[in-house]
Amino acid sequence: MTDEAHPRSAFGAPPQGGAASGPAKPVPRRPLGVQQSLGPVLTVLGALGVVWYAAATWLNAPQVIERVLSDRPGWGLADLLPLTWSMERPVLPAPHQIALDMWRSTVDWPLNSPRSLLFHTGVTAASTLLGFVMGTLLGLGLAVAIVHSRTLDRSLFPWIIASQTVPVLAIAPIVIVALGSMGFTGVFPKSVIAMYLCFFPVTVAMVKGLRSPGVMELELMHTYAASASHTFWKLRVPASLPFLFPSLRVGIAAALVGAIVAELPTGAQAGLGARLLTGSYYGNTVQIWSALVMAALLGLVLTGAVAAADKWLTPGGRK
């Protein structure tokens, strides 16, 4: 589980417990330096940009021709290109339009204005982080309880594994409505949704991690006359750290999805999800795209922070 690019833990997919899926198969690791892959990545991104501009022209051309160019006989490609890349409400906005919109909506407005994109990002980030902290604590607590109680292990753990096959995100509207009827609104209901998306991967990985010490190590602790709490803190916890951080990465990405989706069903006033929703109501495509890019950046920053914490905290320094 030390591989950062481990396919089993990527993509919001929980690192699956042994009972529900096949065994962890070793993934052949190709050591890639940053320098080695920088060129190819830039090439791929560059190609993507070219394709994007071409697609913007192709998708927006019909509207441009119909509205602007139809009464201008003898127009050519040189007239068409700039027009398709600067439409008010394009089918597909060009990348520079999105960048410009993001720049304007972050710089031109004060941070507490609902027209500032950073304001909405902050709202979503707040409920993501609160949900992440609650979910991690809940996940850790459950994992410790499951490792120490045979009853919970046999009766509760199978349900936690099985629930990974179920679209738990569908409960989001219920949580919003139920907590709303109890008088909770704002950040808290959203972070509850982020929490319950986040705790599954943490629990499953930590149960695995706390159990990872073998019979040899456990017996060694036994010969030292170590108490249960000593075995836990000196052996199980350090052994579980390599399992913890990949699951936290999955967990924080899941928490972000939860926070964004939680902003949809109630027509929330603030947050990136609300921004996506209002954009889709008013057909403001540039706003949708800039909210989407912002959500992507937020995801990268949050998982990057977890990865940095991993480098800092894991003894021996994983590479």
Place this chain on the structure above:
Amino acid sequence: MSLLGWALPGQPWRWAFFALLLVLTVLAVVSLRRLSALDPKGWQVRFATPLLFGFWVLLFWELLTQGYDVPKVLLPAPTVVWASLLQGAPTLLGDFQQTVLHSVLIGLALGSGLGFVVGVLIDRSPFLQRGLLPVAALASTVPLVGVAPIMVMWFGFDWHSKAAVVVVMTFFPMLVNTLAGLAASGHMERDLMRSYGAGYWRTLFSLRIPMALPFIFNALKINSTLALIGAIVAEFFGSPVSGLGFRISTEAARLNMGLVWAAIVVAAVAGSLLYAALEWVERRSTFWHPSIRMG
């Protein structure tokens, strides 16, 4: 048996209700402890313990919601959900068709198929792999489900837009797993194939794709959950008058929580069945793999 409001203050049967709860709690704890102390070798014991746990959870859920007369908006009792499930069966069947049979299955097939084909194609180019794998890893940290409003705008309100969201969400997991799976066959096996005079395609179909199957099924299982989430969430952004996500969001807005919970039960059952079906096919097609041979 209706216990509606028994536990509320001032009710004559209040103490009887508490006594009942106490007895049942003791019973639940004792029965679960004894069952989990049994030898877990047999499949009966392995299944019985979680099932019993589920039974106790449902029973307490029913008793507490009825005893305290919890408002249905907060949490409907399991029997209420069951009644709405039966009553709303025709509606939910239509939603199931719309969401699962159209959006999820078609999107899952297209997205996973595309990921597989692209994986096989770029497997021959280390340059493209180095360029695409980091991008795919980044895509896993991005809330891709946010493309839903764009897809709704492009492909309309019907299931086509939901299937498109599912394609976007399922493409990268399959791509990454296909690449990892194609690299799973060792040099020994490949050299053996070459010594048999097998060309690229022969090696691909006889050695490398079979070796990649465990990875591919892993991706399919991840994707089956992602696909359901994608389809349901995309329906929150607008859909015709059916679909599980549509049902959940509109009935929640009307505070008809029985039907909302019933729709969630349908989604959960659909997700589990899809997963179980994939697992069954995996066991059939990778019977040679050590993890399955050992049983």
